[in-house]
Amino acid sequence: MKQLRIALAQINSTVGDFKGNVRLITENILKARAAGADLVAFPELAIPGYPPEDLLLKSSFIDANLRALEEIVTASKGISVVIGFVDRKEELYNATAIIHEGKLASIYHKIYLPNYGVFDEKRYFHPGSSCPIYEISGVNVGISVCEDIWYDTGPATVQASGGAEVILNISASPYHHGKHHFRERMLGARATDNVAIVAFCNLVGGQDELVFDGGSVIFDEQGNLIARARQFEEELLIADLDVESVFHSRLQDPRWRKEGQQLECDCPTDRIMVSAPRQDSPRAMLPKQITPLLESDSEVYKALVLGTRDYILKNGFGGVIIGLSGGVDSSLVAAVAVDALGPKSVHGLIMPSRFSAPLSADYAAKLATNLGIKTFTVPIEKAYTAYLDSLSEVFRDTKPDVTEENIQARIRGTLLMALSNKFGWMVLNTGNKSEVATGYTTLYGDMAGGYAVIKDVPKTLVYRLCRYRNNQAGFDLIPDAVINRVPSAELRPGQKDTDTLPEYEVLDPILLAYVEEDKGVEQIIAQGYEPELVVKVARLVDVSEYKRRQAPPGIKITPKAFGRDRREPITSKFREGG
Numbered sequence: 001m002k003q004l005r006i007a008l009a010q011i012n013s014t015v016g017d018f019k020g021n022v023r024l025i026t027e028n029i030l031k032a033r034a035a036g037a038d039l040v041a042f043p044e045l046a047i048p049g050y051p052p053e054d055l056l057l058k059s060s061f062i063d064a065n066l067r068a069l070e071e072i073v074t075a076s077k078g079i080s081v082v083i084g085f086v087d088r089k090e091e092l093y094n095a096t097a098i099i100h101e102g103k104l105a106s107i108y109h110k111i112y113l114p115n116y117g118v119f120d121e122k123r124y125f126h127p128g129s130s131c132p133i134y135e136i137s138g139v140n141v142g143i144s145v146c147e148d149i150w151y152d153t154g155p156a157t158v159q160a161s162g163g164a165e166v167i168l169n170i171s172a173s174p175y176h177h178g179k180h181h182f183r184e185r186m187l188g189a190r191a192t193d194n195v196a197i198v199a200f201c202n203l204v205g206g207q208d209e210l211v212f213d214g215g216s217v218i219f220d221e222q223g224n225l226i227a228r229a230r231q232f233e234e235e236l237l238i239a240d241l242d243v244e245s246v247f248h249s250r251l252q253d254p255r256w257r258k259e260g261q262q263l264e265c266d267c268p269t270d271r272i273m274v275s276a277p278r279q280d281s282p283r284a285m286l287p288k289q290i291t292p293l294l295e296s297d298s299e300v301y302k303a304l305v306l307g308t309r310d311y312i313l314k315n316g317f318g319g320v321i322i323g324l325s326g327g328v329d330s331s332l333v334a335a336v337a338v339d340a341l342g343p344k345s346v347h348g349l350i351m352p353s354r355f356s357a358p359l360s361a362d363y364a365a366k367l368a369t370n371l372g373i374k375t376f377t378v379p380i381e382k383a384y385t386a387y388l389d390s391l392s393e394v395f396r397d398t399k400p401d402v403t404e405e406n407i408q409a410r411i412r413g414t415l416l417m418a419l420s421n422k423f424g425w426m427v428l429n430t431g432n433k434s435e436v437a438t439g440y441t442t443l444y445g446d447m448a449g450g451y452a453v454i455k456d457v458p459k460t461l462v463y464r465l466c467r468y469r470n471n472q473a474g475f476d477l478i479p480d481a482v483i484n485r486v487p488s489a490e491l492r493p494g495q496k497d498t499d500t501l502p503e504y505e506v507l508d509p510i511l512l513a514y515v516e517e518d519k520g521v522e523q524i525i526a527q528g529y530e531p532e533l534v535v536k537v538a539r540l541v542d543v544s545e546y547k548r549r550q551a552p553p554g555i556k557i558t559p560k561a562f563g564r565d566r567r568e569p570i571t572s573k574f575r576e577g578g
């Protein structure tokens with residue numbers, strides 16, 4: 001029986017950590033070889049890490065990546081290895097090395113370079129122009145890189161038409177909620193349309209604002225899922241591919257005899273010999289390994305945990321500090337931080353003011369006890385009075401307004417940064433997407449922080465995630481009173497978020513339409529929302545772009561996050577909200 005044992009090494013490599021990445025890669029090569037795999041695949045740009053951004057403009061970075069490739073080539077004995085690196089010829093290429101028995105057998109260059117959303121690959125890379133078919137252990141394998149497989153008339157189809165039985169795609173496909181379903185539908189379609197086995201090896205881990213969710217999968221030539229790795233965790237997924245059945249399926253599938261089909265990609269398909277068929281007798285097939293997909297809230301929560309852990313640890317921080325107000329935002333951030341780093345690395349700072357509800361500090365303390373984290377209490381009254389006294393002469397003829405509110409938020413930001421400087425704990429920012437969108441946040445105040453864990457999480461989802469985490473815990477880890485209290489910044493007597501903003505249940509769908517779907521004001525009003533409200537929300541979003549440009553980075557979990565996903569000018573006369 002024609003069979004291929006394939007290992008998909010879903011690893012968490014770190015941008016620029018060549019030593020660490022080579023170690024991780026060689027460990028996985030050894031494990032895959034020990035498991036009897038014919039072929040082990042690693043994600044797109046696994047050697048330099050993804051995305052390396054403007055490091056690609058430095059020749060020292062490219063050199064280090066090529067030296068790391070040489071080490072991996074030397075370490076590749078007794079197995080074929082397919083791995084992403086940066087190739088340098090007259091131009092740079094997002095490339096894949098095909099290695100066997102300590103030799104570089106061939107190099108594939110990514111053809112479709114994504115240049116939308118968070119991707120900027122045309123800034124650095126030249127597209128490839130050939131899609132060879134590699135004979136690996138007697139099996140015809142078509143290799144491609146991430147975006148290449150998203151086109152139904154792209155390299156996968158060209159390779160399958162040329163005789164490839166297995167389509168192997170190595171990827172660095174970033175997460176947003178629900179994307180995995182979309183991706184799997186596309187991969188399943190690619191398998192059935194080409195009557196080929198499709199193996200997809202994805203990156204896992206956090207890199208600045210992106211989280212790569214892993215979830216590597218294999219579909220057989222009839223579109224059946226035959227293997228799936230865990231989401232948000234490293235894994236070496238090993239599966240036996242029944243290549244014999246591709247031949248039989250093709251014989252029986254008349255669609256396969258598609259003469260004169262118009263393919264978008266007209267690259268040549270040379271045959272390249274990598275390794276001969278195995279000589280040993282056929283092995284018993286390994287049992288199928290299919291990890292079930294996570295449900296929606298659990299998926300988002302895990303993305304936040306992984307993004308936070310990798311940002312903090314990959315940047316060399318031993319701990320974090322969070323301002324605990326007794327509200328949902330800071331409570332959720334603290335819970336995520338504890339799940340990411342463990343309770344000993346997370347610290348809370350409680351900073352009551354004259355406007356804080358008496359119970360706020362109790363709620364914050366209760367949360368900290370539940371999470372097992374240490375807290376400090378520093379009231380801001382003295383500092384606030386000192387500010388007001390210092391400004392009293394200058395502000396003599398003015399009335400109290402948002403200025404005094406912001407001073408409190410700024411005192412808190414300063415105190416958090418003081419603890420950060422003194423103890424080396426990064427400040428975790430607690431702003432959610434609804435606030436970030438509307439600018440309902442104080443510049444240099446509660447906008448302080450090194451990393452914004454929930455900046456892409458709308459407030460209504462913040463509540464859902466708190467409830468999800470409590471369900472997981474089996475008790476009110478985040479006190480019920482925190483989830484049920486009326487949201488307030490507590491910066492003036494009796495303040496409520498709804499003094500300035502609509503209810504979050506109304507606000508969030510408008511923001512989704514305006515920010516994520518780029519709908520115009522008229523279109524949103526036509527959806528049935530109150531015209532004045534839509535205009536007001538659009539205006540708030542438009543005029544607070546300057547704040548977002550100064551805001552800390554944070555985890556993308558929606559199809560369109562603020563940041564490189566949504567590049568709006570700050571200075572603009574095009575204001576739909578007037």
Ligand SMILES: Nc1ncnc2c1ncn2[C@@H]1O[C@H](COP(=O)(O)OP(=O)(O)OC[C@H]2O[C@@H]([n+]3cccc(C(=O)O)c3)[C@H](O)[C@@H]2O)[C@@H](O)[C@H]1O
Binds near residue numbers: 402439440441491
């Ligand atoms: N285009 C532009 N480019 C650069 N800078 C620009 C600018 N437009 C204004 N600015 C500057 O920004 C300043 C205004 O921004 P800022 O000082 O932040 O103040 P502002 O946006 O006026 O007020 C902050 C609002 O956020 C609310 N808040 C604060 C803290 C926490 C929460 C919460 O619930 O979490 C809510 C607070 O109640 C208030 O309504 C201006 O005085 C000006 O200096």
Ligand SMILES: Nc1ncnc2c1ncn2[C@@H]1O[C@H](COP(=O)(O)OP(=O)(O)OP(=O)(O)O)[C@@H](O)[C@H]1O
Binds near residue numbers: 488
């Ligand atoms: N009394 C406080 N003690 C400690 N930190 C505070 C306090 N008040 C505000 N903060 C910090 O400033 C952030 C902004 O909080 P604020 O209470 O203004 O509104 P919020 O966006 O509703 O947040 P939360 O739901 O966490 O209360 C908080 O998440 C918290 O990190």
Ligand SMILES: NC(=O)CC[C@H](N)C(=O)O
Binds near residue numbers: 146147173174
């Ligand atoms: N790295 C890539 O080429 C990723 C592009 C791809 N369409 C994705 O989002 O998964």
